[in-house]
Amino acid sequence: MTEITETEAFRKVAAYCAAAEHCRAEIVEKMQRWGLPYDVVNRLADRLEQEKYIDEERFCRAFVRDKYRLAKWGKVKIGQALQLKKIPKLVYLPLLNEIDEADYLSVLRGLLAAKRKSVRAASEFELNAKLIRFALSRGFEMKDIRRCIDVPDEEAFEAV
Structure with a gap:
């Protein structure tokens, strides 16, 4: 070498x-x-x-934008990926909070609507459970998922 x-x-x-x-x-x-x-x-x-070849904030801004818009990741998954890249929370949290909430929920609704077409379930309860697991795996928070799916609260899934 x-x-x-x-x-x-x-x-x-x-x-x-x-x-x-x-x-x-x-x-x-x-x-x-x-x-x-x-x-x-x-x-x-x-x-x-x-010399500004590397700029953590500029990198985070591009990363958040790309993963949110193109890969349709949720804030949790984006934050975890940035932590793996050793980016401080103080750098990326404000950028995650800049994401427009209405646009964010619109992306989540679109993902759930597309997934709903391909999911096989015996009941509405089972369908919602599968959709929730899917959305959680994409990095969306339960509070946002509940706003996009007709689920009263988390305790409903823990009872059964």
Whole structure:
């Protein structure tokens, strides 16, 4: 395996960051796979942040927008994915709260309507239970799911 110099590494990773949004954790991991020493990796990551190749808030804004609009993920799943990318809660929570509630519920209603067509259930109760599990797996909160499905409250599902 060939050795990569610090200058070459910066040039390569700067081009990588210029092509698409990336967070610091992704860039650090990439440079570590190249076999660069930790001090060099941290120095390069700091330089990338100073020169605005990496910006956690800008990354979060793009990530939240893409996962919400394109992948139709809920806030919980988006938040968990950002935590896995080592993004601080203080950075991503305000961005999640910026999502328009009416638009958010509209996305959820659309997902539930599409899923309802493909779900087989013996009763309305079973159908709602399957739809709730589906919506929870997509990262939507129970309070929002209840607003989109005719379910009185959570205790109704715990009783049976």
